[in-house]
Amino acid sequence: MKYSYQYPVSQYTRPSTYTPATHYTPSLYSHKQYSTSSYSPSSYSSVKYTPTYYTPPSYTPAYKTTSTYTPISSKPSRRGSAAPAQRAPTVPVKPAKAVRFTNDVLFQDHIRHGELELIGRFMRARKVRLDTIFHSGMAALHEAVLSGNLECVKLLIKYGADVHQRDEDGWTPLHMACSDGYPEIARYLLSLGASAEAENENGEKPADLIDPNCRELSKLFEVGCV
Template structure:
């Protein structure tokens, strides 16, 4: 009977009852296996000894990387070079300026000689004196003669050199100061003693009526002792 939607399910019955039968498998008997039927006649079964296969552990070869490890890599920084262009730069025309040579300044022999005395240039002083380029009694623009300048420099050797070439120890300047006045006022006892030994006058007065002893500083004990009563 075919299934019909018109009939309820409870009315559906099979046409025949199904009775399953028990399945009984036949006993399986293995046959003896003989290799002789599969091997050629020249092969002897006695020579064949089956061996048990023992698998070995697979050890992969050590991997050596082709690149350098980062620990041994040294980073080298190269400073970029400045690019120099071969292109010619336009040249700027520099205006030419004509510089006139400075006029040479010529000093008179008296000025040069006076400078030599102030710096104690004994050799140059001797050259001037031997060449007779100056006169020792000439009053310089400073108002003093050569011997006065030598005394004020405190150079005893220069004083002796000028005296050697004829300088007068009694020479007066514009204010009637003698070289001995200069030595006493500026505190040079050695020069004063040398001038006195040559006959310099201790009684000479300048325009203010002052004698050399009147210009001595009381703290200069050597000059005070030199001009004590009875010593000069």
């Protein structure tokens, strides 16, 4: 064997210089100096950890909440307290002025609607003249012919309307009846002597204004019939 623990270490030397004198004993560390008795679990006291929760600070709004608002109308009245709130002055509303129409305008409207009773009242009261030219450019008899109301035409003629009356364009009531296709009114006017040869400002006779499709008027103005 190369190494034998039977021999002391001192006998194992190199022939030269190194001869360990003693065993190596560390002076700093010794297992005898360390004692577990110095460690006592009782000396360790663990502090119980109590977590702290975040609590936000209370928020106070700068404006007043709606719960503190009390309308004036809901406040109980107290005698001797502060004066009541002044109301805005009430501005009186002026009633609208009634629109008043002239007798000519009212009479023209009665003719257009065939209101025979009202027409008779106007005529008996002499509120209008039958030869008056209205703003429409026509006289009362022209308006009656345009409405197609034969009874209204008869009533106006009864009160003195002229069958030869001309409007601002030179049209007679017969011109109106032929132009608008009222054969009954045209026949009635012809029976009262209305002229079939009367010409308006454009040189047109009543027969020139007849619609060719209106056969009844065309036959009325055939040669020899008028």
